[in-house]
Amino acid sequence: MSTPLIGVSKSILKIKELINHVANTCLNVLITGETGVGKEVVAQNLYAESARNTQNFVKINCAALPETLLESELYGYEKGAFTGAHKKRPGKFQTADKGVLFLDEIGDMPMALQSKMLHVLQSGEFSPLGSDHEFKTDVWVIAATNHNLEKSIAQKTFREDLFYRLNIIKIEIPPLRERKEDIPSLIEYYFRLYSSEYPNNNGSKPGSDILEKLCNYPWPGNVRQLQNCIKKQMILNSWEKILEELPKDQIQIPVAPQFETSYQSQQHGINNAFPTDRTSIISQFVDLSTSSDKLFEDISLKKIKKLASDRVEKEVIAFVLEKVGWNRSRAAKILKISYKTLLYKMDEFEVSPPR
Numbered sequence: 001m002s003t004p005l006i007g008v009s010k011s012i013l014k015i016k017e018l019i020n021h022v023a024n025t026c027l028n029v030l031i032t033g034e035t036g037v038g039k040e041v042v043a044q045n046l047y048a049e050s051a052r053n054t055q056n057f058v059k060i061n062c063a064a065l066p067e068t069l070l071e072s073e074l075y076g077y078e079k080g081a082f083t084g085a086h087k088k089r090p091g092k093f094q095t096a097d098k099g100v101l102f103l104d105e106i107g108d109m110p111m112a113l114q115s116k117m118l119h120v121l122q123s124g125e126f127s128p129l130g131s132d133h134e135f136k137t138d139v140w141v142i143a144a145t146n147h148n149l150e151k152s153i154a155q156k157t158f159r160e161d162l163f164y165r166l167n168i169i170k171i172e173i174p175p176l177r178e179r180k181e182d183i184p185s186l187i188e189y190y191f192r193l194y195s196s197e198y199p200n201n202n203g204s205k206p207g208s209d210i211l212e213k214l215c216n217y218p219w220p221g222n223v224r225q226l227q228n229c230i231k232k233q234m235i236l237n238s239w240e241k242i243l244e245e246l247p248k249d250q251i252q253i254p255v256a257p258q259f260e261t262s263y264q265s266q267q268h269g270i271n272n273a274f275p276t277d278r279t280s281i282i283s284q285f286v287d288l289s290t291s292s293d294k295l296f297e298d299i300s301l302k303k304i305k306k307l308a309s310d311r312v313e314k315e316v317i318a319f320v321l322e323k324v325g326w327n328r329s330r331a332a333k334i335l336k337i338s339y340k341t342l343l344y345k346m347d348e349f350e351v352s353p354p355r
Ligand SMILES: Nc1ncnc2c1ncn2[C@@H]1O[C@H](COP(=O)(O)OP(=O)(O)OP(=O)(O)O)[C@@H](O)[C@H]1O
Pocket: 003, 004, 005, 006, 007, 033, 034, 035, 036, 037, 038, 039, 040, 041, 042, 146, 223, 224, 227
């Protein structure tokens, strides 16, 4: 059974309405939003509301697999198609036939596979690896990403034609900090759910002052992070401790204290911690409080490398700009990049002078 889409904010109500409208059209849907906002929940709700709900909902994470494995998972293969292909295996396009194929993290699909995907979406036909046969497929494609695909197109890492194929219906889920009014109903829902899952542990619900603090926290990990706090509360029964342990919405990068910039403190209002141990470095990029199964599913070296390098780039750019009084040409010279690239990166990483 799929998780219900909880929320009372305008944006969630609009998304619910859109789900009802789109569910039986089978138009390709692209769901976007930060990590943990509920992209998979929306995909499952689309499927549950559609007439395809008696068939399969097949998910594939395009970021979790190397290119060749992703290709064979999607399209299947014939016996002997490659070393190790001891017997024929159906791909996700086949198992999802008449149902839904959920292409998660589509923004991380390698370019070569994007061309093949475009062909399948256009023709409705695919060939398993090692086969000359074209098979018909009738799948409803729902894709999700936390990348800005328009930017990926500009950077030539995502095909524009594939984007238009997938983006027939766009569902953009705002971060939780932009729909704080959903927080009380999410707390209510997960409290009820976990009370039955943890019958021997029953932490108290938040009182009005704690609720206010929870509503004002920026939730960088969105609903997933809120969910984990509620689980913790069931066991610890101390909102004070949970609030205290909430990671601050800061950019933590391993910079030596003498290089700590006032830009960071101005932007985030908190001191920058210098993570020294392995766990605290990794915990900036993945949620270590989830189960190992989920954790292993979430860990992708490629994704973490990108997140880490983006964070470091952003901080270095902000650091240099601040040192030169936000003189962009000087900063570009120091950083040894073109002025245009600097402007592009400032826009991408949302780096702007303090107001
Ligand atoms: N509106 C919601 N109502 C109920 N539960 C929600 C909602 N949004 C998210 N969740 C819960 O939060 C967790 C994260 O949601 P989900 O996996 O759908 O996020 P996501 O956007 O796909 O994240 P990621 O980009 O990291 O894959 C899940 O356990 C999900 O059940």
